[in-house]
Amino acid sequence: MKTELFDYPLPKDRIAQKPIRPRDHSRLMILDRMTGDIWHRHFFDIIEYLKPGDLLVLNITKVFKARLLGSTDSGPVELFLLHPDNSRVWLALGKPGKKLPSGSRITFADGMTCRIHAKRNNGTLEVDFDAMPKEVIAWANERGHIPVPPYIGTEPEMLDEYQTVYAESVGSVAAPTAGFHFTPELIGRLKHAGIDVAAVTLHVGMGTFRPMRTETLKEHHMHEEWVSVPRTTAEKIRETKERGGRVIAVGTTTVRALESGMQEGFTSLFITPGYSFKIVDGLITNFHLPKSTLLVLVSAFLGEQHATTDWGRTTLLRAYATAIREGYRFYSFGDAMLIL
Structure with a gap:
């Protein structure tokens, strides 16, 4: 169809x-x-x-609050966590993509960091946090933003x-x-x-x-x-x-x-x-x-x-x-x- x-x-x-x-x-x-x-x-x-x-x-x-705002050496970036791929690596979306090449490190306001481990063919990022998934989720719920759809104008x-x-x-x-x-x-x-x-x-x-x-x-x-x-x-x-x-x-x-x-x-x-x-x-x-x-x-x-x-x-x-x-x-x- x-x-x-x-x-x-x-x-x-x-x-x-x-x-x-x-x-x-x-x-x-x-x-x-x-x-x-x-x-x-x-x-x-x-x-x-x-x-x-x-x-x-x-x-x-x-x-959970999957939308995270941070920065790299190239400037501010946004990371959208999807789900853990293994014990420390998450699949995520990021923008702007040109500021997030493999190997780049993202720093967040409270000092938490992560590294772009790899970029898949579909644009999904493999992101390495120095923490277990439950710890990352707990931290994201403290520091992140509610991932509302784009058609909702303001974050609840x-x-x-x-x-x-x-x-x-x-x-x-x-x-x-x-x-x-x-x-x-x-x-x-x-x-x-x-x-x-x-x-x-x-x-x-x-x-x-x-x-x-x-x-x-x-x-x-x-x-x-x-x-x-x-x-x-x-x-x-x-x-x-x-x-x-x-x-x-x-x-x-x-x-x-x-x-x-x-x-x-x-x-x-x-x-x-x-x-x-x-x-x-x-x-x-x-x-x-x-x-x-x-x-x-x-x-x-x-x-x-x-x-x-x-x-x-x-x-x-x-x-x-x-x-x-x-x-x-x-x-x-x-x-x-x-x-x-």
């Missing part, structure tokens, strides 16, 4: 710049994946659409604003934003109503910000992200399926974690129209960027049960057009969609 088929026009004033408070007062579009019918609610109404015996799966990854005052309430496992440079809408109270209400909850971890990488730049989906090279699906979660999924319940994924990152079919490791799974979902029966997600892999995944899920593989894409883009007309807020701090 052509990448341009996943483009759509979005007025800039529809891009949310701040989160809604309380979190569960964001708007919620209900989208029927069989008929394409739409209902407009608020997120706190989601309990009406889930059933006792359903399983809600959350991505419990936690964002507190990291908690760009974090789910259930975040536990540190390692993401972007938040699993579908989870922003949950509050502890709402999760408690869902459990009380007989809806089970389980967790996975997928550390969200920088690639989630990037639109596809290839002419076709087939040509796109999907970024890798680290995933972990605990045995207890796998067991809950099996039990849910056996009793006829539905597995509801909170976010596209949770979908990729579950559909990757692994307990632990790196996944580069790219879900496109025509994919047959093995685990996920329902999806909670935000409104995504044009020509993004996330938009493609949601199109694939929406259209899975239809003979025409393009049904999902066309139905989703119609729903997005409706959302724009109805004043929904888009992207990370925006409103949500429940597809069942």
